[in-house]
Amino acid sequence: MAQSSKSTYFNQDELQDHKAAYEKGGLGNAASLIQQKLNILCNTELNIAVMGDSGAGKSTFLNAMRGVQGDDDRAAESGPTETTMKPTSYPHPHLPNVCFWNLPGIGTTNSPTKMYLSGMTFQIYDFFVIILxxxxxxxxxxxxxxxxxxxKNLYFAHSKIDSDLYSMRKRNRNFNEGEELKTIRRDCASKLEEAGSSALTVFLISSFEMNGFDFPNLRETLANNLDDLKKHIFMMSLPNTTLEIIHNKRKGLKKQIWMLATVSGSVGAVPVSGLSFACDTGILVCAIKEFRKYLGLDNASLQRPANRTGKPVKDLKAVVKSPLLGEISKDFVLQKLKGSVFGGISAAKPVFDFIPVIGPIFGAGSSFLQTRKMLNNVLNDLTENAQRVVKAVFGTD
Incomplete structure (x- = not known):
């Protein structure tokens, strides 16, 4: 195979099925199967359960992971006492198929552990984070x-580590942060070993410092223990707080481009005046809007980091230098396909490329190559601008 199943979201059996469909009924047959995979990628659900005692920091963690502030209408409620006695769902602001659930701590109920587990329907969650x-x-x-x-996978997160260290610093003028963190880690590991759960790790986090302490390691661990489809969805849901997150989003979106280009040039595609190939401009319009949203460049996504940091949203928009932040319509797509910035492969230059599940495609003027070229250029442009925004928000790489 030209590409592995890992790089295309297809397992080996699916790749063989797609190749057989192409050999039997042409590109349209194979593209229909590819469209089915794209639909699955868009609609796969990810349910994340967050547990812990009242006051442990569950709500703050839930809001941080969803990129919302505590005063947002969609924020999880927080307070000194337990605010929920049943599972409460908090959908992601722009990915409704990603849902965080605030589960009451067992200490807030009168149910024994077995009854509690049954009442919480633990089977529906992809993984659990217990906030301590x-x-x-x-x-x-x-x-x-x-x-x-x-x-199911389970992770312990020791929250409010910034507050703990602050208190220690106030009490001890010889305070050494590195040594104190080591002491806390040893204590956590010791407690887990005593309980017979030494294989588990406790991440030391502050939900107000998502790029500090163990928060980056926690994000990476959560992602890497999911299958390819759910890992992709989880990565797309993360707030843009580092250049690495943007880089990983770009890698995930790039894997979809050949799929979108194949579908755009085959399923329901019609010739367009001024172009030497057929394409489904509606698919391209949707793809650009989705890429923009995932990379945090739509209006709502730009407002969230502005709220979090107190920076005026107009200052963030000012660092974005791209026509892709304006209205994206079929006319816009056609204009760019005819141009040289986001599309336009010269027909005089021989090009060789391939669709992974089918094999080689030849010819610079093919629908696949033209639309793939455009989407790659769009993705590169949006990535560069998303990086500028992160630097403007956090003032660091």
Whole structure:
């Protein structure tokens, strides 16, 4: 195969099916199967359960992961007492198929562990994050062991580490942050070993510093323990707080471009005046809008980091130098396909390329090559601008 299943979201059986469909019924047959995979990629659900005692920092963590502020209408409620006695869902602001769930701590209910597990329908969640602040409790370990029996991944996050360190610094003029962090890690590891859960790791985090302490490591660990489809969805859901996150989003979106180009040039495509090839401009319009949203460059996505940092949103928009932030219509797409910035492969230059599940495609004027060229250029442009925004927001690489 020209590309591995890992790089195309297809397993080997699916790649063989697509190749057989092409050999039997041509590009249209194979493109229909590719469209089905794109639909699955867009609609696959990811359900993330967040647990912990009242006051541990669950709500702040939920809001941080969704990129919303505490005063946002969509924010998880927070307070000194338990604000939820049943699972409460918090959909992602622009990815409704990604949902975070605030689960009540077992210490807030009158149910034994077994009844609690049944009432919380743990089977529906893809993984669990238990937020801790302070000591481990017997219920935390009990729930962790039951979750492991279900074959689900579980992660402990010791929250408010910034506040803890601040208090230690005030109490001790000889305070050494590195040594204190090592002490906290050893203590957490010791508690887990005593409870027979030494294989688990405790991440030391502050939900107000998503690029500090163990938060980046936690994000990476959560992503890497998901299958390819759900990892892609999880990565797209992350707030843009680092250049690495943007880089990973670009890699994920780039994997879809050949799929979109194949579908655009085959399923329902019609010749367009002024172009030497047929394409589905509606697919390209949707793709550009989706790329822009995932990379945090639509209006709503730019407003969220502005709210979080107190920077005027107009200052963030000022660093974006791209026509792709304006209205994206079929006329806009056609104009760019005819131009040389986002499209326009010279027919005089021989080009050789391939569709991974089919094989080689020859000819600079093919629909596949033209639309793939445009989407690659669009993605590069949006990535560069998303990087500028992150630098403007956080003042660092």
């Amino acid at each position: 602040h302070g000591r481990f409790r017997e219920n935390d370990i009990s729930i962790a062991n039951e979750i492991k029996k279900l074959g």
